[in-house]
Amino acid sequence: MADLIRISEVARELGVSPSRLRQLADSGVIPSERSAGGHRLFDPGAVRSALAQLMSTSDFSSRRWSRPDWHRTLELSGLQEDVVWQDALAEALHDRMSQEGRSTAAYAFTEMLNNAIDHSGAEEVQVSVWISRVEARFEVADRGRGALPHLRERLALSDLYDALGELTKGKTTTDPDRHTGEGIFFTSKAVDVFTLESGGIRWTVDNVRRDQAVGASDVTEGTRVRWEMDPSTEIPISEVFSAYTDEDLDFARTRTVVKLFGFGVRFVSRSEAKRLLRGLERFSHVTMDFSGVEEVGQGFVDEIVRVWPRQHPQTVVEPVGMVGPVEFMVRRGLPRRDG
Numbered sequence: 001m002a003d004l005i006r007i008s009e010v011a012r013e014l015g016v017s018p019s020r021l022r023q024l025a026d027s028g029v030i031p032s033e034r035s036a037g038g039h040r041l042f043d044p045g046a047v048r049s050a051l052a053q054l055m056s057t058s059d060f061s062s063r064r065w066s067r068p069d070w071h072r073t074l075e076l077s078g079l080q081e082d083v084v085w086q087d088a089l090a091e092a093l094h095d096r097m098s099q100e101g102r103s104t105a106a107y108a109f110t111e112m113l114n115n116a117i118d119h120s121g122a123e124e125v126q127v128s129v130w131i132s133r134v135e136a137r138f139e140v141a142d143r144g145r146g147a148l149p150h151l152r153e154r155l156a157l158s159d160l161y162d163a164l165g166e167l168t169k170g171k172t173t174t175d176p177d178r179h180t181g182e183g184i185f186f187t188s189k190a191v192d193v194f195t196l197e198s199g200g201i202r203w204t205v206d207n208v209r210r211d212q213a214v215g216a217s218d219v220t221e222g223t224r225v226r227w228e229m230d231p232s233t234e235i236p237i238s239e240v241f242s243a244y245t246d247e248d249l250d251f252a253r254t255r256t257v258v259k260l261f262g263f264g265v266r267f268v269s270r271s272e273a274k275r276l277l278r279g280l281e282r283f284s285h286v287t288m289d290f291s292g293v294e295e296v297g298q299g300f301v302d303e304i305v306r307v308w309p310r311q312h313p314q315t316v317v318e319p320v321g322m323v324g325p326v327e328f329m330v331r332r333g334l335p336r337r338d339g
């Protein structure tokens, strides 16, 4: 984790006025601490994460994501993502990010740019970078067919939320001959805050707060991907890969977030469970995160802990993040061992 920094520095680096920051810190929106001398101190990672939450107030967000330090509009025909990174960005970022930060940024940037090249059907792509001492932000945006509408159509899913659910599982691709469906999954887990917007929906993966959310977006055409990272991160991207791969380095483990698959905090029916479980037999280990879920029904639980595992013995489903009544229902639904 980076060192704690002063309010003036945070304000300067993030382009937020010190008075606004003080207000946000006082109201607890942005976490801060006090130094022995009484100065407010901020952890850049926590500030980035809190600001990402504020993005829903569009006025704040549009100021934050305007005037990039580096921007290009690139024609997609014949474009090569690694060449763009090498020729245009690698050097510019060399002295401004740690080695680990640059590897993660290179992975995320080339994967997201490749998606625009291979999947969007658009003619051009907009790429932007904001870089300061406390944060690095990237955006790759195209006006093509849109990731969620594209997935819904090609995988014959019922709606865009269904498409998003599939995308969050990993190994979801519309072009299995040439692609593996890993890019968005690993990118979303490797950076601090990741958002993908398409079809009027925004999916946020906040790895600082360990939370994911789905909300409304004004992006109705094409796909816009944004991510934020700590430029001085010491965490190697290999850590993210090893969390989701097995000894053979296969992408064998995934983590599904139950609350992304519904509209509320209650999950009752067997059909909801089936939607959640569809395709998870592609993995040998599934961590199923119940955080934010307040109530589950017997049919839902029975499908997850008994019926599906019996049909797919090669996949282990590990429920985590359960509270009170959810934990009770899941424990109760688990098949009893003899004796």
Ligand SMILES: Nc1ncnc2c1ncn2[C@@H]1O[C@H](COP(=O)(O)OP(=O)(O)O)[C@@H](O)[C@H]1O
Residues within 6 Å of the ligand: 111, 115, 116, 119, 120, 121, 142, 144, 145, 146, 147, 148, 150, 151, 172, 173, 174, 175, 179, 180, 181, 182, 183, 184, 185, 223
């Ligand atoms: N910019 C985009 N435009 C249209 N579809 C996209 C875009 N980005 C991603 N997708 C869709 O999301 C899927 C998953 O992307 P990704 O995780 O990078 O896996 P892969 O590229 O290996 O298929 C793609 O197969 C594609 O259908």
Ligand SMILES: [Mg+2]
Residues within 6 Å of the ligand: 111, 114, 115, 179, 182, 183, 184
């Ligand atoms: Mg891809």
